[in-house]
Amino acid sequence: MARTQGSHSDITGPRIRKAALSLFARHGYAAVSMRQIAAEVGVQAGALYNYTPDKQSLLYRLMNDHMQELLSTYAKLTPADSPVEALRQFVSFHIRFHMERPDEVFIAYMELRNLSPENFTEIEAVRRKYEDSLEAILKAGQQQGLFTVADTKIATLAVIAMLNGVITWYRAGGRLSLDAVEQIYWDMVLRSVTA
Amino acid sequence: MARTQGSHSDITGPRIRKAALSLFARHGYAAVSMRQIAAEVGVQAGALYNYTPDKQSLLYRLMNDHMQELLSTYAKLTPADSPVEALRQFVSFHIRFHMERPDEVFIAYMELRNLSPENFTEIEAVRRKYEDSLEAILKAGQQQGLFTVADTKIATLAVIAMLNGVITWYRAGGRLSLDAVEQIYWDMVLRSVTA
DNA sequence: GTTCTATCTGAACGGACGCTCAGATACATT
DNA sequence: AATGTATCTGAGCGTCCGTTCAGATAGAAC
DSSP states (O other), X not given: OOSOTTOOHHHHHHHHHHHHHHHHHHHOGGGOOHHHHHHHHTSOGGGGGGTOSSHHHHHHHHHHHHHHHHHXXXXXXXXXXXXXXXXXXXXXXXXXXXXTOHHHHHHHHHTGGGSOHHHHHHHHHHHHHHHHHHHHHHHHHHHTTSOOOSOHHHHHHHHHHHHHHHHHHOOTTSXXXXXXXXXXXXXXXXXXXXX | OOSOTTOOHHHHHHHHHHXXXXXXXXHOGGGOOHHHHHHHHTSOGGGGGGTOSSHHHHHXXXXXXXXXXXXXXXXXXXXXXXXXXXXXXXXXXXXXXXXXXHHHHXXXXXXXXXXXXXXXXXXXXXXXXXXXXXXXXXXXXXXXXXXXXXXXXXXXXXXXXXXXXHHHHOOTTSSSOHHHHHHHHHHHHHHHTOO
């Protein structure tokens, strides 16, 4: 009873985060115990503390990894020629990126209040940065007379809220294909910012 | 140490629900203890069980009361002449009703997974009923050639998601008045469903 | 003024929680 | 083959959890 067969830091670490991710998403951070996470990995609770200083840091790590990947993946897109094309690209990216990560998205929204104040500030800054990139598109389109929004900040939030709605109800294999959903939302988004 | 001065069932009951509402909204159902709720009311934990069989029922009561009031208040609105007017009425109602109840809204959305299966089913049915009333408006407008949406069900969800976004960021006394916000959202909603 | 009852206290129940740590063991290094 | 180290176990710490309940008291009923 000690070190187990085939135990490795670079295997157990990711498995712990994966288990925590899944459990936090399903039951909520506060409702999940370290023992439950350990059981999912097939390990004793004490072993988790080789990989995280505490439960709170485990949550922060999950959220931060997600937000950083969101930002860096979006940054790698090829720049669009026009604001309209940039907006289309944003809509497509946002839907697809989040659709592939339902658990991360859920946690990033629901568990913000369980972050320590400093951690919360950091995560919010990243989120703001992402939102700002959408607002920049709307501002550019507004200046070029392509878009007509009363308030770019509100329009930004409204568009993101609308897109986030997809994730809450879309299920692969349902009535509509992802392409179809993307098309419908693109139509509605474009209309909502166009006179 | 027993019955306290001025203690009454019809006073303590609402105070308990009010305290639970506030605490659940701020920290989450799972993160709030019965002792915390009791302390907020100024009573011992055991006293709570004169008003709720258990913690779970307390949550359900809060959510159900909220949903029922949403539905009944909406039902009392004077019928609109046209789908466009009905949509405007819905947007206005939705924003204002929810803006006045931030805690209830937050709980109704975040704590669904903490309901027992039967309770969950009931709450979902009420929510669906409310959404259906919006879809009915969109369908009517679609048939009359006033709206042009690819899919009324998706448009329904998209509009509600967009409107719900307001509640997450709007703060009274901020840059914009509630009237202004309502106007901006009404513009965007109407555009998003119009060719 | 006495009795009755609704309401609350205070203590306790078994169990779960986050977290720590000495010791055991598998694997890496030589 | 021997040694060193990374990894995990198992036990346990103090604390909190939801819930129960006998007993005490305030206000209602008479």
